[in-house]
Amino acid sequence: MRITSFKSRAFALVSTTALLATLVVAAPAHAAATGPTCDGATPVQTCTGTTSDGAAYKMMVPATFAGVVTIWSHGFGGNTTIPGVFAVDSSAQLAPNGPGQNGGSPDLIKYLTDKGVAVMGSGFSTQGWNLDEAVKTNAELIGIFKAKFTTTTKVVAWGYSMGGGITQAFAEQHPELISSAAVMNPVDAWGSQSKYFIDLLWLMKTWFDPSIKLTGYAAGAAGDMQMLGDLQKYTAILTALKAGVASGAWPTTSSASGKTLQAGGIPSRSALLMIGRLAGISAQSSSFDGIVGPPGAAATAWPLAYAPALATLENIAGVLGYSLLGARDMQNKMGGTSFDNQKTDYSKQLSDEDRTVYNAAFSGNTAIAGMLQTLSPLNPDAPRIKGDAAALAKSASTMYESTGKIKVPTVMMIGQHDPVEPAGIVQRISDLYEEDFAAAKAAAKKAAQKSGAYSAPARKLQVLWSVTPKSWSKFDADGAPISIVGTPGTGHTNFTMAQYKVVIDTAIEAAITGNLPWTGAQLSKVTKAKGLKIDRDTLYPWMKYYNK
Amino acid sequence: MIRTTRRKFLVASAVMAATALSLSVMPAQALSPRSEVGVTSTAIKLGITLPMGGSARYGYNQLPGAMKAYFDYVNANGGVNGRKISLVVKDDGYLPKQAIQNTQDLIAKDKVLAVIGALGTANNKAVASAVNLGRRGIPSLFINTGFSGFNDRKAYPTSSTILPSYIMEAKLMSKFLKETYPGKKVCMLYQDDDFGDDALVGFDKSHGNMDFAVKVAYPSLSQGVAGVPDSWITKFKAGGCEVQVVFGVASATLYTVLAAAKAQYAPKWVLGSVGADIGSINPATVPYIIGATSMSFMPSVVDPKDEYVAKFKEINTTYNAGAKFNSWALIGMNTAFVAVQALKAAGKDLTRASLLAAIDNNGSKFANAGLVPLNYSKTSNVGFNGYWFGTFNKTGDLVPNDTFTYTPYTTDSGTGDVVKSTYVRPAMPAKGLPN
Numbered sequence: 001m002r003i004t005s006f007k008s009r010a011f012a013l014v015s016t017t018a019l020l021a022t023l024v025v026a027a028p029a030h031a032a033a034t035g036p037t038c039d040g041a042t043p044v045q046t047c048t049g050t051t052s053d054g055a056a057y058k059m060m061v062p063a064t065f066a067g068v069v070t071i072w073s074h075g076f077g078g079n080t081t082i083p084g085v086f087a088v089d090s091s092a093q094l095a096p097n098g099p100g101q102n103g104g105s106p107d108l109i110k111y112l113t114d115k116g117v118a119v120m121g122s123g124f125s126t127q128g129w130n131l132d133e134a135v136k137t138n139a140e141l142i143g144i145f146k147a148k149f150t151t152t153t154k155v156v157a158w159g160y161s162m163g164g165g166i167t168q169a170f171a172e173q174h175p176e177l178i179s180s181a182a183v184m185n186p187v188d189a190w191g192s193q194s195k196y197f198i199d200l201l202w203l204m205k206t207w208f209d210p211s212i213k214l215t216g217y218a219a220g221a222a223g224d225m226q227m228l229g230d231l232q233k234y235t236a237i238l239t240a241l242k243a244g245v246a247s248g249a250w251p252t253t254s255s256a257s258g259k260t261l262q263a264g265g266i267p268s269r270s271a272l273l274m275i276g277r278l279a280g281i282s283a284q285s286s287s288f289d290g291i292v293g294p295p296g297a298a299a300t301a302w303p304l305a306y307a308p309a310l311a312t313l314e315n316i317a318g319v320l321g322y323s324l325l326g327a328r329d330m331q332n333k334m335g336g337t338s339f340d341n342q343k344t345d346y347s348k349q350l351s352d353e354d355r356t357v358y359n360a361a362f363s364g365n366t367a368i369a370g371m372l373q374t375l376s377p378l379n380p381d382a383p384r385i386k387g388d389a390a391a392l393a394k395s396a397s398t399m400y401e402s403t404g405k406i407k408v409p410t411v412m413m414i415g416q417h418d419p420v421e422p423a424g425i426v427q428r429i430s431d432l433y434e435e436d437f438a439a440a441k442a443a444a445k446k447a448a449q450k451s452g453a454y455s456a457p458a459r460k461l462q463v464l465w466s467v468t469p470k471s472w473s474k475f476d477a478d479g480a481p482i483s484i485v486g487t488p489g490t491g492h493t494n495f496t497m498a499q500y501k502v503v504i505d506t507a508i509e510a511a512i513t514g515n516l517p518w519t520g521a522q523l524s525k526v527t528k529a530k531g532l533k534i535d536r537d538t539l540y541p542w543m544k545y546y547n548k
Numbered sequence: 549m550i551r552t553t554r555r556k557f558l559v560a561s562a563v564m565a566a567t568a569l570s571l572s573v574m575p576a577q578a579l580s581p582r583s584e585v586g587v588t589s590t591a592i593k594l595g596i597t598l599p600m601g602g603s604a605r606y607g608y609n610q611l612p613g614a615m616k617a618y619f620d621y622v623n624a625n626g627g628v629n630g631r632k633i634s635l636v637v638k639d640d641g642y643l644p645k646q647a648i649q650n651t652q653d654l655i656a657k658d659k660v661l662a663v664i665g666a667l668g669t670a671n672n673k674a675v676a677s678a679v680n681l682g683r684r685g686i687p688s689l690f691i692n693t694g695f696s697g698f699n700d701r702k703a704y705p706t707s708s709t710i711l712p713s714y715i716m717e718a719k720l721m722s723k724f725l726k727e728t729y730p731g732k733k734v735c736m737l738y739q740d741d742d743f744g745d746d747a748l749v750g751f752d753k754s755h756g757n758m759d760f761a762v763k764v765a766y767p768s769l770s771q772g773v774a775g776v777p778d779s780w781i782t783k784f785k786a787g788g789c790e791v792q793v794v795f796g797v798a799s800a801t802l803y804t805v806l807a808a809a810k811a812q813y814a815p816k817w818v819l820g821s822v823g824a825d826i827g828s829i830n831p832a833t834v835p836y837i838i839g840a841t842s843m844s845f846m847p848s849v850v851d852p853k854d855e856y857v858a859k860f861k862e863i864n865t866t867y868n869a870g871a872k873f874n875s876w877a878l879i880g881m882n883t884a885f886v887a888v889q890a891l892k893a894a895g896k897d898l899t900r901a902s903l904l905a906a907i908d909n910n911g912s913k914f915a916n917a918g919l920v921p922l923n924y925s926k927t928s929n930v931g932f933n934g935y936w937f938g939t940f941n942k943t944g945d946l947v948p949n950d951t952f953t954y955t956p957y958t959t960d961s962g963t964g965d966v967v968k969s970t971y972v973r974p975a976m977p978a979k980g981l982p983n
Contacts, residue, residue, distance in 0.1 A: 290645040300602040301769050303643055352697075353677045356742050357644045357670045364740030364767030470649060538652065539680045 033140075036148050044113045047148065048092070055137045057122035058092035059145060060109060064116035067151050068508055070095075071138055071178075072104065072121035073159030073166040075493065076187070076322060079128030079329050082224045090123040096160055096184075096493075096500050108500055117508060118152075120145055128329030129190060132400050134166040135173055142177050154511040158182035158504060160493050161421060165193075168402055168410075168429075175407035179511035182503045185414045185493055188425040189401040192545035194330060196279060196422070197323035198339045198385070199544065200316060201234070203275040203346075206375070206382045207261070208237045209253040215337045215385055217328060227328045234320055241313055244268045245306060257374040257381045264370055269309035270363045274371050276312030277358065278349045280424065280544045281319065282417040284468070285311035286490040287483050291471040294479035301360075307473065308361045310481070315419035318492060322420050330395070336388030338395035344384070347372040349544050404429040406436070406461045409510035413495065413503050413532070415466040416540070420492040423540035426463055430536070433461045458515045464503065464532045466495060488531040502529040584899040586661030592631045592891060592898065595654035597647050597675075598667040598692075600639035606798070607825060607876045608667055611692070612637040614880030615665060617868035618860075618888070625981055628891045629898070636660060640671060647671035648678045655679070655686060662687035662903060665710075665883045669695040669742050672707070682706050685900050689890070689907070690883050690931065694822070695742050696749075696961045699930050706904060708911075708924060710883060710931035712845055714743060715961040717821060718750020718795070720843065720935050722758035723957065723966045725791065725818065728841075733761040735789035735815075737780055737804060739796045740765035743822070747795040754963050762787035771800040777807035785813050795820040798833075805836035817841065821935065824946070825875055834944035842946050843935035845920050849878050850945045851952045856882070856917035859980040875946075882917045889914040889982045915974035915982060919956045934958030934969055 035049015036059060047059040061069075074093035081087045095104030095112070104121070112119050122141055126133040138157065146152045155178045159167040164186030171181040187193050198214075205212040212233050217223035233253070240251035248267025250258055261271060276283060284290050288311035293302035330338055355368060362368050375382055406429070414426045440457040448454035468489035474482040486494060502525050510516045526532050542548045586593040596612055599605045612635060619633040627633065636658045638650035647666070654660045663686070666672055672691050675681065681688050682705040690710040691698060694717060698709045725734050736751075738744035744765060751758040764780045771777060781804070784792060792808075792815035794801050801823040808814070817840035824842040847854040860881040864873045871877060891898065893906035911924025920934035936956040938948040948954045956969040977983055 284645065291641075291643055291649075297603065300599075300604055300641055300643065301772070303641075303645070305769050353673050356673045359670065359741040360768040362767075364765060364770075365745060366740050366765055367767065471646075537656070537679065537684065539678055 033144075036144060038148075049144070051122060051125070051137050051140045051144070053125040053133065053137055053140075055122040055125040055141075056090050056092045057120060057141055057144075058094055058103075059118060059120040059148075060094060060113055061118040061149060062113040062116055065118050065149065065151065066116040067153035068116070068156065068511060069118040069120060069145055069149070069152055069154070070112060070156045070158055070504065070508075071142060071145075072096075072119065073134055073138065073157070073163030073170075074121065074123070075159075075161035075163050076129075076326070077127040077162075078325050079126065079130075079332070080224050082221070082228070085228070088127055090125075092121055092123045094119045094121045096495070098497065105497065105500075107497055108504075111501060112504065115508075118145075118149065129326060129333065130162070131166055131169050131187075131190070131402075132398070134163075135170050135400070138166070138170050139174055139177060154179040154508075156180050156182065156504070156507045156511045158184070158507060160184035160186075160495075162187050164421070165402060168404070169400055171408050171410060172403055172405055173400075178408055179514075180409045180507045180516075181411075182507040183410060183412045184495065184503065185418050185421040186412075186425060187421055188428075188543055188545070189404075190330075190395070190399045191401055192425075192543045194326065194339055195545045196281075196543055197319070197326050198341070199279040199349075200275065200281065200319065201323050201327065202341060202385060203278060203375075204234060204237055204316075207255055207258040207271055207275070208241070208251045209233050210255045210381075211253065214327070215331070215339075217331055219332075223328070223331075227324055231321065231324055234324070238313060238317055238320070241268055241272050242310075245310060245313075255381055257379060261370060261374060264367075266363055266367045266370060269306065270361060270367055271371060273309040273312050273358060273361050274350070274368070276308075276316065277351075277354045278346050278375075278544070280349075280422055280541065281312060281315045281419055282422060282490075283308040283311050283358065284417045284490070285314035285318075285419070286485060286487040287311070287314055287473065287481060289468070289471050289473045292473040292475075294475040294481075296479065298479070303473075304360045306361070308358055315417070318419035322492075331391075334388075334391035334394045336391030337385060338387055338391040339385055340387030340392060342377065342384045342386055344377075346375040348547070351541065404432050406433045409458075409460050409507075409514070409516045411462045411464065411503055411506040411510070411516065413464040413466060413499065415491065415494055416468055416489040418490075418492055418494075422543065423465070424542045427540040428542045428546065430461065430463050431542075434536070437461075459518065460516065462506065462516045462518070462534060463536070464499070464506075464526060465489075465535050465538070466499065466531055467533050467535075496529070496531070498529040499532055502526055502532065584661065585655075585659050587631070587898050590631055592628065592633045593636065593658065593660045594633065594662055594664045594887070595636040595638065595651075595658055595660035596663065596665050597638045597640045597650035597654065597671070598665070599642040600637065602639075602641035602643075603799075604642035607874065608692075610871065610874060610876040611665055611667070611880035611883070613868050613871050614860075614864060614877040615884040615887075617864055617866075617871075618881045618884035620867045621863045622884075622888050622981065625979070628888055629896050631891075631898075633888070633891070635664075642668060642671065644671050644674035647675050651675045651679050651681075651688075655684075661898070661900060662689055664689045664887055665692055665880070667692045669693045669697075672698065673742075676704055676707060685904075687900055687904050689903075690886065692879070694746070696746050697742065699928070699961060701927065701929055704929065706900075708907060708929040708931065710879075710886075711821075712920070712932045712934060713930065713961045714746035714795075714820075715750040715755065716933060716959050717843065717935065718747045718758075719756040719959045719966050720957050721793065721818065721820070722751055722756025724841070724937055725758060725793070729791045729816065732790040732816075733788050734758070734791040734793060735762040735764075735784050735787055736760045736793040737764050737766065737784075737796055737800065738793075739800065740767050743797075744795060747820070756966075760793070762789055766796065766800065768797075771796070771803045777803040778811065780804065781807045781811045781813050784815070785811060789815050791816045791818060793818045793820070794823050796823045798823050798825060801837070802833045805833060809836055824940070831944075834940075837940050837944070838942055840940050841937060842940065843937055844875070844946055845918050845932045845935050845956070846875065846878055846882065847917060847919060847954070848938065848945060848947045848952060849873060849875055850941075850943070850947065853952060854917070855976045859976055860885075860917070863980060878917065885980075885982070886911075886914050886916050886922070892982060913974075915977060917973075919954050919971070919973060920958050920969055921971045930961070933960065
């Protein structure tokens with residue numbers, strides 16, 4: 001964890017260019033299937049080629065190959081080249097990246113090949129929300145590998161972020177092709193994920209800057225530039241909100257509704273927190289734990305009144321780029337706006353628990369009611385998004401919506417406070433699985449009543465939660481909060497190499513034995529990786545899409 | 549979700565793996581019952597999370613010491629079914645996130661049988677949701693809040709509150725105000741959250757049916773902002789208020805009476821039980837509330853003739869040396885006294901389930917110092933259901949009158965009547981030890 005001065009940094013408010021640069025991946029260079037062409041090197045040979053949809057792939061196969069191969073699915077990448085800003089990159093990815101890496105961490109790749117495990121992965125032919133395309137590519141790639149390396153016995157699928165969602169979708173659709181899966185901070189089904197992204201963006205636009213376009217971008221480069229313009233406006237909002245945290249001042253670009261709330265004495269930090277709670281973003285972040293306050297009189301009031309809003313701000317900064325690029329990408333794919341919130345009742349998205357726990361930060365019940373009232377569909381100053389019928393229909397008929405069903409032994413890993421893929425995504429999968437597992441146990445017990453022998457079903461899902469320290473906020477001598485980067489359990493894909501290793505080791509063991517390890521030795525491995533918990537006791541709220 | 553602790557689950561899994569073959573052919577009914585978390589043949593471990601530090605600690609931090617003192621007294625007299633009781637205390641600073649963490653630690657690391665006497669509406673709501681006590685079957689007993697929402701047994705199946713609900717309090721206060729100050733302009737300051745929402749329900753047409761000339765809602769924490777309490781007083785004065793109700797926390801009471809004194813605003817004060825609790829109130833408040841009305845369900849801590857007060861004071865002196873015996877010490881000791889009866893009633897095969905069942909089946913009959921009945925049953929997780937009214941004397945203690953004769957009233961959180969209580973308190977068991 002690195003600690004830098006809060007005052008000297010616009011904590012995590014990354015520049016537009018830097019933000020977009022983190023999202024650059026893969027170009028859709030379409031070509032006929034080729035390869036694999038192998039270099040025959042020892043101790044590890046490298047094979048390359050392209051799948052039939054043009055995805056560049058790479059395989060690294062050790063001389064000691066014992067039949068187990070991993071297939072990696074990478075994270076979300078921008079799908080459009082914007083001249084002078086970024087270009088799409090289609091290079092193959094084999095494993096999670098370490099800091100500043102691309103293509104996969106060499107340490108992790110060596111870790112696996114040293115064990116006799118082969119690794120493979122592609123760059124995918126399509127970027128953006130590419131779940132359907134990627135599932136097809138992965139299925140083809142597994143076939144190519146098995147044809148080339150006929151001693152293959154087990155395939156382990158793994159991926160993070162978008163790739164986590166791809167891996168989960170792949171396991172749901174093709175359990176016959178893999179023996180286990182490692183799913184890390186996965187995207188949710190598109191319906192849920194897009195609601196999360198666009199609720200955040202729409203709520204910010206509605207209160208803080210109605211000039212933001214958000215939908216109806218022009219085709220091609222002109223639309224890309226419109227999106228970049230929006231990104232700059234959102235960044236300006238976050239900067240203004242940060243400046244107004246103490247005073248409660250609203251951004252000067254605020255809507256008439258926002259100005260009315262401001263005139264009513266509701267500080268902008270309360271509105272910011274409300275946006276976070278309605279969308280479902282965590283109110284704990286890398287710098288703000290909601291536990292520690294500055295020494296002195298504000299020790300209790302600060303974590304209650306200010307920290308939740310600041311954490312929301314920091315987390316929104318972390319998801320902003322993904323949200324906009326996701327929204328833009330889907331508009332391109334569907335040929336129009338495939339999101340519609342005309343009938344959304346945002347007041348129902350504020351949980352009873354949030355209403356109580358964050359009451360002081362919201363500035364009380366009267367303020368809560370006032371804020372929610374401005375989000376009424378009847379408020380002309382809060383125009384809703386009307387989806388394009390054709391785009392909505394296309395989205396409904398062509399987009400695969402993950403079910404969250406567990407069909408192969410699966411290990412999952414997610415941060416408690418991931419701002420891009422909230423923990424509730426995995427919570428839902430875990431909850432659904434527990435229902436299935438309880439049913440399986442009940443069926444086994446019923447069978448035991450007839451046979452007289454009980455055969456316990458094997459548990460197929462192990463969730464490793466990347467958890468925060470007990471408390472982590474820091475304050476300088478003047479009582480000002482200090483920005484903290486990389487707090488475990490916060491941020492997106494904020495995992496250590498040790499954590500990646502325990503995840504892939506667990507999946508490989510499950511592939512070989514047919515069952516996930518639940519032994520004391522497994523617990524010891526998890527403990528040694530540090531910052532992980534196998535915890536089926538803590539509950540994280542499901543994504544708002546599920547209205548639960 | 550399966551609600552075992554992580555370590556226990558893994559250990560259990562290891563055992564399962566090691567004996568997989570034999571288990572696979574073992575008749576299901578042959579599996580033996582497990583022992584309960586937090587219980588051994590010689591010990592019972594309980595836990596509590598509450599503000600021991602920070603600005604909200606006043607008074608409340610007296611609770612654990614008093615509870616421990618009573619448990620130590622019981623332990624010195626043989627314990628409960630031969631088991632000695634211990635209490636693990638964690639400081640949450642009145643912060644929900646910390647309360648969640650503390651409760652998780654109490655369950656997973658300290659391995660307590662039950663949480664007991666935890667404090668605060670927001671903290672316990674957060675804990676119930678994030679830690680999911682209900683589905684895991686973990687008791688959170690005798691929560692110190694009057695928020696009526698906890699009385700939903702479906703939502704909080706393993707939780708119970710001990711304070712009367714704020715709705716009950718407002719209903720009783722309505723009756724008092726109408727009978728004591730007919731024709732007067734009554735005004736109210738209330739906290740703009742669950743606490744105040746309950747009060748508004750209790751005062752509304754279908755409950756207490758109380759009209760206020762001026763109502764001012766304050767967001768929690770705004771009471772400490774310079775100038776804000778003055779703005780409340782300006783509104784009350786402008787409204788010609790003659791009787792002033794404060795349904796807020798102790799710090800709101802302090803800032804209100806200070807601002808009133810500054811503005812020479814001198815109404816008849818009627819203070820809610822939370823904001824006028826002398827154990828948690830800032831001593832600076834005392835000179836301003838002498839003669840003010842408030843409410844309690846426990847006997848006055850300065851009652852010279854109450855047998856419970858006398859015995860608990862004696863135990864406090866011996867086992868909680870140096871700690872003042874105030875209202876929260878009395879509540880803490882009484883909570884421990886009730887808990888011991890629940891543990892006894894749960895029997896020798898003590899489990900979380902048997903403890904909850906014991907309270908459901910016997911809780912309404914537990915002896916205790918309260919002057920109104922406990923209402924625990926299979927359909928109710930509500931503790932006390934009423935109050936008596938009194939005034940603050942010169943030392944800041946709430947007393948019913950010079951003779952310490954109480955007139956308690958009871959009601960419910962619904963639309964039931966407010967009635968004079970006919971409850972006859974059970975006598976203090978011999979030596980202060982439940983049978």
